Amino acid sequence: QAVDTIIRAKTHEINHMDNLTGNLHLEHSFKGERTLIADANYIYFMNNNPNRYDYAYYNGEGKPLFESLAASGKHTPIHFWVFSADYSGKIGDKMELDAGAKSSITRFVNDIRVSYDGKVQPDMSADYNLRENTHAVYGSLSWKLTDKTTMKGGLRYEYTTSELGSATTPHIVDRKYGELFPTFYFSQQLPAHQSLDFAYSRRINRPSINALAPFTIFWDPSTLITGNPALQPSISDATEISYLVKNLMFKASYTHVAHAFSSFQQVDATTGKEVITVGNTRYMRYLTLTASVPVTITPWWS
Numbered sequence: 001q002a003v004d005t006i007i008r009a010k011t012h013e014i015n016h017m018d019n020l021t022g023n024l025h026l027e028h029s030f031k032g033e034r035t036l037i038a039d040a041n042y043i044y045f046m047n048n049n050p051n052r053y054d055y056a057y058y059n060g061e062g063k064p065l066f067e068s069l070a071a072s073g074k075h076t077p078i079h080f081w082v083f084s085a086d087y088s089g090k091i092g093d094k095m096e097l098d099a100g101a102k103s104s105i106t107r108f109v110n111d112i113r114v115s116y117d118g119k120v121q122p123d124m125s126a127d128y129n130l131r132e133n134t135h136a137v138y139g140s141l142s143w144k145l146t147d148k149t150t151m152k153g154g155l156r157y158e159y160t161t162s163e164l165g166s167a168t169t170p171h172i173v174d175r176k177y178g179e180l181f182p183t184f185y186f187s188q189q190l191p192a193h194q195s196l197d198f199a200y201s202r203r204i205n206r207p208s209i210n211a212l213a214p215f216t217i218f219w220d221p222s223t224l225i226t227g228n229p230a231l232q233p234s235i236s237d238a239t240e241i242s243y244l245v246k247n248l249m250f251k252a253s254y255t256h257v258a259h260a261f262s263s264f265q266q267v268d269a270t271t272g273k274e275v276i277t278v279g280n281t282r283y284m285r286y287l288t289l290t291a292s293v294p295v296t297i298t299p300w301w302s
Contacts, residue, residue, distance in 0.1 A: 002060060003060035004059075005058070005065070006059070007220060008055070009056075009221075010054040011218075013051045014049065014050050014051075016046075016048040017046065018044070018045070023041050023042075024041075030089070032090060033089065034089030034090070036086070037085070038086075039082070039083070040081075041082040041083075042081055044078070044080075045077075046076065046077045047075075048075050048076075049076075050072075051073060051217065051218070052070075053070040053221075054067070055068045055069070055221055068116065069118070070115070071113075071115045072113065072115075073113050074110060074111060074113075074213075074216075076111070078209060079106070079107045079108065080104065080105070080106055081103075081105040082102070082103070082104045082105075083102065084102040085100055085101055086098070087099050087100060094144040095141060095142065095144075096141070098139065098140045098142075098154075099137075099140075100137070101135075102135070102138075104135075106130065107129075107131055109130075110127070110130070110213045111127045112126055112127075114216050124216055126167070126168065126214070127166055128213070128229070130162070130163070130212070131161075131163045132162040134158060134159070134160045135158070135160075136158040138154065138156035138157070139154065139156075140152060140153065140154030140155075141153055147189075148189035148190075149187070149188050150185075150186070150187045151185070153183065154182065155182050155183075156180070157179070157180050159177070159178040160175070162174075164212070172229050173229050179204060179235070181201075181204065182201075183199075183200065184201075185199045185200075194243070194244065194246075196243055196244075197241070197243075197244075198241050199239070199240045199241075200237075200239050202236070202237050203236050203238070204233050204234070205261075206233045207228075207261065207278070211278045212228065212229055212231055214227045215227055222273050223274045224273060224274070224275060224276070225276045226276075226277050227278070231278060231279065231280060232280050233259065234260045234280070235257070236255055238253065238255040239255075241253075248291075248293055249290070249291070250291050251291075252287075252288070252290075253290075254286070254287050255285070256283060257284045257285070260284040261281075263277070
C-alpha cells in the first residue's frame with residue numbers, strides 16, 4: 001500500500017506509410033448470359049516506424065533516481081500480387097454455374113531494431129523475410145428444383161505455402177497445407193407466406209500481416225506488444241437454420257472455430273517483461289438464437 005517507484009515516460013513515435021495499388025481488369029460476355037472476368041492486382045505497402053522512449057525513474061517520494069533511453073524501429077516493405085479468373089453462366093433454365101481460380105502471392109521484409117541506452121538488443125532485433133503463396137480453385141452450382149425450392153452447393157480448395165525466417169533462424173515458420181471448404185444452402189417456400197432455410201459453410205481466417213510480423217512496441221519499460229510468427233489460421237464451421245412467417249423471423253446458428261485468435265499475456269521469467277501478443281486458442285464455439293419481430297408504431301415509424 002505504498003508507492004515504491006514512479007516512472008515517467010515520454011514517447012516519440014513516427015509512422016511513415018506509403019501505399020501503391022494497381023489493377024488490370026478484363027470482362028467478356030458470351031451468348032446465353034455467360035461472363036468471364038479476370039483480374040490482376042499489385043499492392044505495395046511500406047511502413048517505417050521509429051520509436052524513442054525516454055524514461056525517468058523516481059522513488060516513492062518523487063526524488064529522481066536515474067534515466068534511461070529505449071528505442072525501437074521497424075522498416076517493413078510488403079508486396080502483394082493477386083490474380084483471379086471467374087466464370088458465370090446458366091445451364092439450362094434452372095441451373096447456374098460459377099467457377100474460378102485465384103492466386104495470392106505475398107512477400108515482406110521486416111527489419112526490427114531495439115536498443116537500450118544505445119546498445120542493440122539481439123534477442124529483439126532481426127531482419128525477417130516472409131514468402132507466402134495461396135492458390136485456390138472453386139465452383140458453385142445453383143439449382144431451382146421447383147418454383148418453391150432452391151438449392152445451392154459449392155466447394156473450394158486452397159493450398160498455401162508459408163515460410164518465415166531471419167538471417168540467424170532461416171525456418172521460424174515453414175508450413176504447407178491444403179484445405180477443402182464446402183458450402184450448402186437450401187430454401188423451401190411453404191404455404192401461408194412461410195419459408196424454411198438451411199445453410200452450412202466452412203471458412204478460413206488467415207492472420208493479418210500485423211499479427212504475424214514480429215514488431216516491438218513498448219507500453220512501458222517492462223510491457224511490450226509484438227506479433228506472433230507462429231500464428232495459425234483459424235477454420236470455422238457454421239450451420240444456420242431460419243424460419244420465416246410473414247414478417248416474423250426465427251433463426252438458430254451454431255459456429256465452431258478451431259484455432260481462433262485471441263490476445264494473450266505472458267511474463268518472461270528471465271527478463272521480467274510482460275509480452276502481449278495474439279495467439280491461437282484451442283477452439284471457440286458460438287450458439288446464437290434470434291427472433292426478429294417488426295413493430296409498426298405509426299405509418300412513418302416502424
